[in-house]
Amino acid sequence: MIFVTVGSTHFDELIKNVIVLKERYPRLEIVCQIGTSNIIPDKCQWFRFKDTLVDEIEEADVIITHGGVTVLQSLAANKKIIAISNTDLADDHQTTFLSTVAEYIHIPWSNDPSDLVKLYDDLASYTFKRSELLSNDLYNELFK
Amino acid sequence: MIFVIASGGGFAWESKQLIEKLIDDQQPLIVAYVCSSYEFRAFFHSLNYVEYDVITHKDGFKFRSLVNIVRAIWTGISVIRKNKVDKVVCIGHAGAIPFFIAAKLSGKETIYIESLTRTNIVSRTARLLLKMRLIEHVYVQWPNLEQLPKLIYRGNIL
Numbered sequence: 001m002i003f004v005t006v007g008s009t010h011f012d013e014l015i016k017n018v019i020v021l022k023e024r025y026p027r028l029e030i031v032c033q034i035g036t037s038n039i040i041p042d043k044c045q046w047f048r049f050k051d052t053l054v055d056e057i058e059e060a061d062v063i064i065t066h067g068g069v070t071v072l073q074s075l076a077a078n079k080k081i082i083a084i085s086n087t088d089l090a091d092d093h094q095t096t097f098l099s100t101v102a103e104y105i106h107i108p109w110s111n112d113p114s115d116l117v118k119l120y121d122d123l124a125s126y127t128f129k130r131s132e133l134l135s136n137d138l139y140n141e142l143f144k
Numbered sequence: 145m146i147f148v149i150a151s152g153g154g155f156a157w158e159s160k161q162l163i164e165k166l167i168d169d170q171q172p173l174i175v176a177y178v179c180s181s182y183e184f185r186a187f188f189h190s191l192n193y194v195e196y197d198v199i200t201h202k203d204g205f206k207f208r209s210l211v212n213i214v215r216a217i218w219t220g221i222s223v224i225r226k227n228k229v230d231k232v233v234c235i236g237h238a239g240a241i242p243f244f245i246a247a248k249l250s251g252k253e254t255i256y257i258e259s260l261t262r263t264n265i266v267s268r269t270a271r272l273l274l275k276m277r278l279i280e281h282v283y284v285q286w287p288n289l290e291q292l293p294k295l296i297y298r299g300n301i302l
Contacts, residue, residue, distance in 0.1 A: 008153035008183075051185045069154035069260055072302065093261060100263035100286060137299030138283060139165050142233075142255055143146070 003060035004032040004044075005053060007068045011086045013113040014066065015039045021117050031056060062123065064116065067094030067109070071101060080128055082119045083109040105129065145172045145227050149234040149243045150188060152179035158235045158260060160184050162301045163191065174227050178216070178239035194223055213242045220246025231255055235301065236262070238269045244278040257283045260300060264288065 004018050015037050022030055022043050030044040033053060040046065050056075053070070057063060063074045067085035074081045083101075085094035098109045108119040108126055146166060150159035159175075166173050174192045196219050220243040223229065232247040234240035236259030244254045256279045258266050263286045270282045274294055281294045290297035 052183060052187070067261075069157050072260060073157055076302065091265065093263075093265075096264050097261045100288070138257070138285070138301055139162070139299075141298045142257075142283070143166065143169065143171060 001060050002028055002030045002062045002064060003053075003056045004030060004034075004041075004064040005056075005066065005070050006033060006035045006037055006086070007066045007070065008035055008049075009086070009089065010035055010037040011066055011084075011113075012037050012039045014064070014084050014086070014116070015041055017084075017113045017116040018044065018064065021120060024117055031060075062120075064120075067098040071098070071107070075105060075107075075128065078128075080123060080126070081107060082116065082123065083107060084113050084116060085109070085111045087111055145174065145229045145231075147223060147227070147229040147232045147243070147247075148173055148175045149232065149237075149239050150175055150177050151237040151239045152183055154261060155179075155235060155237045155259060156183035156188075158301065160187060162233070162235060162257075165301070174223060174229070176220075176223065176239075176243060178243075179237075194219070216242035217246045217249075221250055224250045224252055233257070235259060236267065236269070238272075240269065240273065241276075241278070244273060245276075248278055254279050255283065257301060258285060258289070258295075260285045260302070262286075262289070266292075266295065 006014055015034055016039055019041050032041050032044050032046040034046050034048055057074055057077050063079050063081045065071055065081055065083050067083050071083050083098050085098050087095060095111045102109055106126055148163055176194050176196050177188045178196050196216055229252055231253045232243055233255045235257045247254045256273055258270055266282055273279045281296050284295045284297050285300035287297050289295050
């Protein structure tokens, strides 16, 4: 199953390209969390929000995500991801976030949603090894 | 007693990561959830918890009204006094502002951790908190940010 998540806002361009991916590979089972997006991927299962996405992330083989913390949440769950930054958000921080994450972990990502199908086709070339960057030192300093 | 100010969107997951560490560590805590969003609602409701709907995240995170902010400050002061709070902590969002004002008025420590999604510049909230002297520094979660003044890197909350 492929799980798509756009976070708490809207990301119509990503949903448009998920529809293109579904048209290209009609047998793919795709579940979409579309937030406040205006475009509905009616050939896929979809919902707007849920209390938690933990079950969807756990069940997914691949997660297509906006450039939010779901990237780290999914990597922490040892999942394959494709990340597309939502460039309309404040300071285009999703693009800077993804480029920084990509310095530490080799992930497929783009700031152009139309790259989605190409990134999906290249998925096998990524290993998704978690970085040693993740540490408990900040918690220990503040609360121990 | 640690008072965690949690919010919606991606901030909810980051706050949950911190809260789970505090619970594992058996640290006494109380949580304020300041945004009417959906993420992890059942998890937050299972905690020693107050809900104060000070932020909306329709079209970006925004305060609801000035009156709402003043009420949040009053709520913060009440929670801090009633629960004998020592530290008020927030990861990455503007909901910190009224509660950090409450902490300062109550003479308590404030800790602001920048969101993991901020990698090369800190948020407007962090800059505003520094300007208002509600915090002495910002804990950032990526090493390249530490080069800027008043920003400290000591790892991350994951």
